[in-house]
Amino acid sequence: xxxxxxxxxxxxxxxxxxxxxxxxxxxxxxxxxxxxxxxxxxxxxxxxxxxxxxxxxxxxxxxxxxxxxxxxxxxxxxxxxxxxxxxxxxxxxxxxxxxxxxxxxxxxxxxxxxxxxxxxxxxxxxxxxxxxxxxxxxxxxxxxxxxxxxxxxxxxxxxxxxxxxxxxxxxxxxxxxxxxxxxxxxxxxxxxxxxxxxxxxxxxxxxxxxxxxxxxxxxxxxxxxxxxxxxxxxxxxxxxxxxxxxxxxxxxxxxxxxxxxxxxxxxxxxxxxxxxxxxxxxxxxxxxxxxxxxxxxxxxxxxxxxxxxxxxxxxxxxxxxxxxxxxxxxxxxxxxxxxxxxxxxxxxxxxxxxxxxxxxxxxxxxxxxxxxxxxxxxxxxxxxxxxxxxxxxxxxxxxxxxxxxxxxxxxxxxxxxxxxxxxxxxxxxxxxxxxxxxxxxxxxxxxxxxxxxxxxxxxxxxxxxxxxxxxxxxxxxxxxxxxxxxxxxxxxxxxxxxxxxxxxxxxxxxxxxxxxxxxxxxxxxxxxxxxxxxxxxxxxxxxxxxxxxxxxxxxxxxxxxxxxxxxxxxxxxxxxxx
Numbered sequence: 228x229x230x231x232x233x234x235x236x237x238x239x240x241x242x243x244x245x246x247x248x249x250x251x252x253x254x255x256x257x258x259x260x261x262x263x264x265x266x267x268x269x270x271x272x273x274x275x276x277x278x279x280x281x282x283x284x285x286x287x288x289x290x291x292x293x294x295x296x297x298x299x300x301x302x303x304x305x306x307x308x309x310x311x312x313x314x315x316x317x318x319x320x321x322x323x324x325x326x327x328x329x330x331x332x333x334x335x336x337x338x339x340x341x342x343x344x345x346x347x348x349x350x351x352x353x354x355x356x357x358x359x360x361x362x363x364x365x366x367x368x369x370x371x372x373x374x375x376x377x378x379x380x381x382x383x384x385x386x387x388x389x390x391x392x393x394x395x396x397x398x399x400x401x402x403x404x405x406x407x408x409x410x411x412x413x414x415x416x417x418x419x420x421x422x423x424x425x426x427x428x429x430x431x432x433x434x435x436x437x438x439x440x441x442x443x444x445x446x447x448x449x450x451x452x453x454x455x456x457x458x459x460x461x462x463x464x465x466x467x468x469x470x471x472x473x474x475x476x477x478x479x480x481x482x483x484x485x486x487x488x489x490x491x492x493x494x495x496x497x498x499x500x501x502x503x504x505x506x507x508x509x510x511x512x513x514x515x516x517x518x519x520x521x522x523x524x525x526x527x528x529x530x531x532x533x534x535x536x537x538x539x540x541x542x543x544x545x546x547x548x549x550x551x552x553x554x555x556x557x558x559x560x561x562x563x564x565x566x567x568x569x570x571x572x573x574x575x576x577x578x579x580x581x582x583x584x585x586x587x588x589x590x591x592x593x594x595x596x597x598x599x600x601x602x603x604x605x606x607x608x609x610x611x612x613x614x615x616x617x618x619x620x621x622x623x624x625x626x627x628x629x630x631x632x633x634x635x636x637x638x639x640x641x642x643x644x645x646x647x648x649x650x651x652x653x654x655x656x657x658x659x660x661x662x663x664x665x666x667x668x669x670x671x672x673x674x675x676x677x678x679x680x681x682x683x684x685x686x687x688x689x690x691x692x693x694x695x696x697x698x699x700x701x702x703x704x705x706x707x708x709x710x711x712x713x714x715x716x717x718x719x720x721x722x723x724x725x726x727x728x729x730x731x732x733x734x735x736x737x738x739x740x741x742x743x744x745x746x747x748x749x750x751x752x753x754x755x756x757x758x759x760x761x762x763x764x765x766x767x768x769x770x771x772x773x774x775x776x777x778x779x780x781x782x783x784x785x786x787x788x789x790x791x792x793x794x795x796x797x798x799x800x801x802x803x804x805x
Contacts, residue, residue: 281530
């Protein structure tokens with residue numbers, strides 16, 4: 228069949244628009260703030276074999292987590308996949324990425340043939356396990372974290388399997404989860420309708436041949452991008468601090484990146500072994516982290532389909548902290564993306580310095596759960612307000628303020644203040660940019676934030692998970708490091724408890740104030756090369772203090788007028804180069 232190249236482009240853009248429609252449906256129909264406000268989900272379309280057609284990645288760490296499972300499901304059910312089936316999955320030991328990220332898959336049939344899949348995966352408010360909300364820093368095995376859901380049909384041939392549905396949701400604490408999973412099913416129905424309309428318009432033969440041409444064209448685009456990176460072997464490493472069980476513990480992520488003409492390999496064979504706690508990754512979460520980091524360094528217009536990943540090889544041996552062996556606890560795995568990204572950035576900064584960023588702020592998040600006495604009901608909340616620090620500066624561009632950790636890459640949105648107070652018994656006291664939190668540089672890092680709220684209700688638990696309290700976001704090429712993360716609980720009796728980065732604090736009394744600082748991003752390039760007028764403007768805007776302007780940038784600011792003292796600045800900057 229002759230290929231119509233314009234039609235290939237039309238189909239690619241239609242695939243993308245369908246996944247965006249699926250995303251809009253989820254935003255409008257889910258109930259948990261994790262989904263309808265923070266948009267911690269991904270929607271996608273896959274061909275009959277489970278290969279990626281297109282995705283809308285609201286949360287980048289989920290962006291490559293649907294395809295591997297879809298291929299697994301195709302193999303798992305074989306010939307027992309029927310029109311009207313709906314399949315649930317979250318199992319990290321059958322290609323899932325994180326227990327809380329529960330996916331819906333719906334096969335799409337045309338002329339009695341399986342031709343495609345629609346899928347949606349979102350972070351659920353609860354997945355069973357020992358701790359409400361799914362994050363259990365004390366877990367040592369998967370059953371202490373979650374109800375494992377290997378591929379299971381909740382609808383078969385269009386009929387609800389009530390026994391299976393009830394079995395799953397009898398093990399989930401909050402009714403809202405069932406409602407959100409129904410919304411994900413609805414999103415997949417929207418995807419199914421979109422694909423069927425295309426097939427009815429163009430026919431199956433046109434769909435299949437042009438799909439393959441799209442894959443091949445995308446592969447050529449990615450190969451061309453890889454070819455711009457000098458051939459060679461590049462190594463980088465980063466440190467994961469504290470496994471939640473052994474104070475002072477450290478684990479190294481080590482990557483060897485080999486560029487060979489139009490192909491690139493990421494090899495993690497020298498990475499440290501898995502932990503005996505929940506600070507472990509899965510292959511899927513770690514491979515997603517690798518891909519989303521690399522994609523920030525190539526043409527952003529490359530379509531997201533199977534062709535894009537064909538020239539990329541990722542080796543992550545089982546038994547490492549990035550690919551833990553069954554039955555390990557792995558809920559923290561998505562949050563190993565930041566140090567994984569740090570290792571990749573350090574490695575490729577020697578090959579493509581103009582395309583990498585300085586370090587991003589590491590995630591340090593809190594989750595609160597308990598009983599809301601206003602509603603006489605239980606609640607759970609992940610603090611998306613405060614977990615988002617700054618991104619790293621890059622050549623010619625400052626880092627983004629309060630964009631979030633690199634595994635979110637700006638995809639996770641803030642909670643609305645009023646909705647936060649409606650959904651939880653807490654009272655928000657402060658949420659604002661943190662002055663002087665960004666790493667100084669010719670291009671500064673993004674600002675972090677400070678957050679305070681008063682805890683209400685009763686039976687409150689606070690779970691913390693993350694990193695960044697030991698090593699801040701790093702600067703590159705003379706840029707300075709940023710600031711550290713911190714979470715504190717200020718009790719009504721005046722006691723202050725500084726949480727660890729993997730903590731479970733029970734029976735937190737009402738009136739306790741949770742204080743959080745999310746650090747900034749690292750600076751890029753020599754701070755003394757930054758335009759003094761720009762520094763002065765940021766001093767006037769409260770981003771940089773007068774003291775820091777002089778200490779870090781060599782810019783002397785009049786404390787009264789907030790204007791640059793030109794002669795003093797010239798002397799200051801000249802003195803350093805003597």
